Each structure stands twice: as C-alpha cells, then as structure tokens.
Amino acid sequence: MFxxxxxxxxxxxxxxxxxxxxxxxxxxxxxxxxxxRHATDRNRLKRVVRESFRGxxxxxxSLDLVVLARDAAQGAANPELFSSLARHWSKLKEACQ
Numbered sequence: 813m814f815x816x817x818x819x820x821x822x823x824x825x826x827x828x829x830x831x832x833x834x835x836x837x838x839x840x841x842x843x844x845x846x847x848x849r850h851a852t853d854r855n856r857l858k859r860v861v862r863e864s865f866r867g868x869x870x871x872x873x874s875l876d877l878v879v880l881a882r883d884a885a886q887g888a889a890n891p892e893l894f895s896s897l898a899r900h901w902s903k904l905k906e907a908c909q
Contacts, residue, residue, distance in 0.1 A: 813828050813830055813878050816830060817830040817876075817878065818907070820907075821882075822900070824893055824896045825879055825880065825885060825896060826882060827877060827879050828878040829878075831908070832876045836869075837877060838875075838876050838877065839877050840877065840879070841858055841878070842879070843858065843879075844880075844881070847881050848885065856890075860893045861897060863894075864893075864901070865877075865901075871901065872904060872905060
C-alpha cells in the first residue's frame with residue numbers, strides 16, 4: 813500500500829488508497845506515536861476516522877484505505893477532523909470514477 817497506493821493529503825491526514833476486488837471499501841490506520849504522542853489522542857483520532865468512514869462507506873468505491881495522522885491532527889477539534897475526512901472521501905470518490 814505504501815509503495816503502490818495513491819495519496820490524498822491535507823494538514824490533518826494523509827489517506828493512501830488502492831482499488832480492491834471485494835466490492836466494499838476497507839479501512840486501516842497508521843497513526844504513529846511519533847506524530848500523536850498520547851494514546852488517548854491516538855484513540856480519539858481512530859474513533860473519529862471510524863465514525864466518518866461508517867457514514868460515507870456506502871458512497872465509497874471498492875478501495876483499500878490507510879489513514880495516516882499528521883502533526884496538526886492531534887490538537888484539532890472533532891468537527892475540523894470530520895470535515896477534513898469528508899473532503900478526502902469525496903476526493904476519493906471522484907478519483908475512482
């Protein structure tokens with residue numbers, strides 16, 4: 813995925829994506845302790861990403877996704893993170909059509 817996947821990036825997240833043959837999207841995380849220091853913050857980011865993914869899952873094409881957190885994500889409020897992820901999901905939807 814890291815070598816062959818395409819990227820979508822903003823100041824909060826980098827999303828790597830690649831088509832799959834499963835007829836449904838799959839989600840993975842790579843939220844490094846180096847970027848997000850405290851476990852509670854890493855877990856909060858994972859919860860936000862999962863919740864956003866659940867809401868947009870039916871709209872997404874068959875992709876394997878890996879979400880990486882960037883430095884700014886740690887201090888960001890949840891609404892900012894949700895809007896960032898919504899932009900990523902729409903960008904992926906357009907890129908795969």
